[in-house]
């Protein structure tokens with residue numbers, strides 16, 4: 001029910017998330033290793049946890065993508081955080097719970113979680 | 123809120139639905155579920171994406187990768203490769219011929235991966251089509267998410283009706299139904315007309331052969347029409363709107379009706395919109411597929427339950443239109459532009475297009491062109507840019523012969539006029555018209571005289587018969603061209619045709635009869651030699667007209683020989 005411009009803005013805010021997945025202008029990207037190795041190590045659950053956590057926090061401007069095996073099978077599930085203008089950060093041996101913390105700490109608060117980092121790249 | 127890592131958009135425009143898009147979509151949903159991806163991936167049905175020739179199209183976001191001619195059998199591989207393994211499925215990618223740098227020849231087809239890279243989209247400016255192929259047309263939330271209904275809210279809460287009229291006037295928006303009459307001026311007349319009851323009518327009859335833009339706009343973004351109509355109603359003081367859609371447009375009718383229902387539930391239509399005193403409602407009326415019923419006064423007759431025949435003008439619709447009340451009638455595309463103008467301002471809109479034809483125009487590309495489909499470009503772009511840039515050129519190694527612009531009553535443009543800017547005034551100078559935005563491209567295998575015969579037959583068939591110049595004139599014009607295709611026309615006939623055309627232009631009751639000779643006259647103007655060959659030498663250079671002599675070379679080139 002729309003009676004005022006504020007009502008309209010509320011609907012817009014809620015629905016915007018759906019559409020932002022359909023634009024290429026994303027500031028933050030989360031890439032999850034979903035090769036056979038990643039999936040065997042639990043990457044699907046990691047993916048689900050990240051999507052869920054982002055959804056709960058209304059972080060629609062974050063793109064979630066998957067990639068194949070990068071050769072670090074031993075460190076799977078791998079989660080990489082890419083931000084424009086910052087070095088890429090790759091986390092290894094991530095499970096669903098750690099994935100949620102990555103969302104809270106790295107994506108939201110911009111603090112790298114050192115102990116899980118397997119590498120960074122400019 | 124549910125987030126998905128990927129959105130798979132399946133085009134559900136009418137053109138794609140002729141090519142089993144529904145089966146593709148169903149299969150996608152099933153495969154995504156079977157692979158356990160249903161929580162990560164959302165399959166969305168959208169409106170037309172524009173690349174009808176390449177349909178059914180599927181676009182995967184966030185990357186924006188476009189897959190073409192997708193069949194249900196392609197789906198398992200597509201899901202496995204792209205969605206599960208994250209690899210692009212090369213064989214279904216869109217391909218474009220790209221000229222090698224500095225050379226005129228093509229470097230061979232290049233596979234394009236994503237939407238923004240494609241020539242087809244790079245040349246376009248999508249204002250009317252901004253939501254088409256991107257949002258789910260059955261979701262009012264997605265329309266709102268893209269800024270929908272903000273213009274209406276702004277107008278009702280912060281602008282007077284007169285200010286809305288002024289803004290549209292200042293934008294220079296001209297009617298997209300054919301005649302190019304300034305929309306703001308029309309609204310001003312309707313607003314100033316005396317009377318308590320006024321109407322806004324959306325003309326969605328779209329009878330012009332080769333035109334399907336209004337249909338795809340309605341299918342792809344129905345709320346844009348509702349918002350445009352509500353703005354028009356607010357501006358002129360109407361409380362009731364009608365959309366006159368041709369009955370064959372089942373999906374448009376269905377989507378628009380759903381959109382109207384949703385808007386009513388949300389109180390964006392009905393009583394006291396945005397908490398104001400402004401009431402507005404919309405009803406759909408369907409037509410029965412007569413070309414004449416797109417003519418505004420015949421449309422009113424039909425809407426009132428009468429026989430679809432034009433009225434004498436004046437009085438003009440803005441004084442006495444539907445049910446004899448002041449009425450503003452606008453084309454779908456005109457109305458679909460309005461909300462953007464109010465939201466962004468007239469000055470922004472004038473940043474596109476030309477001085478006398480501001481904004482963008484939606485064209486439907488059909489015929490001998492690689493990318494048949496729906497495009498939106500700034501006014502003033504050249505025909506060459508449309509055909510050879512966005513349209514991808516003429517296929518099968520043939521060469522361009524002519525483009526008919528503006529539908530059946532538009533003129534035919536030869537290769538020498540490829541650089542004519544596409545706007546109302548420039549095209550009128552060239553003896554053609556922007557009209558409805560249909561662009562029919564023909565290659566050199568087509569016989570001009572035979573094409574003129576097809577057009578002439580259309581008018582003969584569609585003349586409503588109310589006035590003599592049109593009823594008899596269209597019959598005689600057809601007789602002449604048909605004779606020419608049989609080698610029975612004489613040079614004397616040509617003079618008669620010109621005299622008849624003048625009479626029809628001057629004396630016909632409505633523009634149907636007035637414009638009926640246009641295609642014939644323009645082909646006579648630009649392809650006179652081909653008529654002369656038919657009339658004087660009894661020869662058809664392309665081998666189309668059976669019974670006339672044809673050079674053997676032309677026959678084999680056209681694949682028409684033995």
Ligand SMILES: Cc1cc2nc3c(=O)[nH]c(=O)nc-3n(C[C@H](O)[C@H](O)[C@H](O)COP(=O)(O)O)c2cc1C
Nearest residue numbers: 297298299325327328329416417418452453456633
């Ligand atoms: C024979 C004939 C058919 C027409 N068909 C259509 C049509 O299908 N759709 C349309 O919008 N206008 C059509 N028109 C133009 C309408 O009469 C009218 O000018 C138009 O709806 C006004 O809207 P606009 O100012 O937004 O272009 C037709 C005109 C004639 C003479």
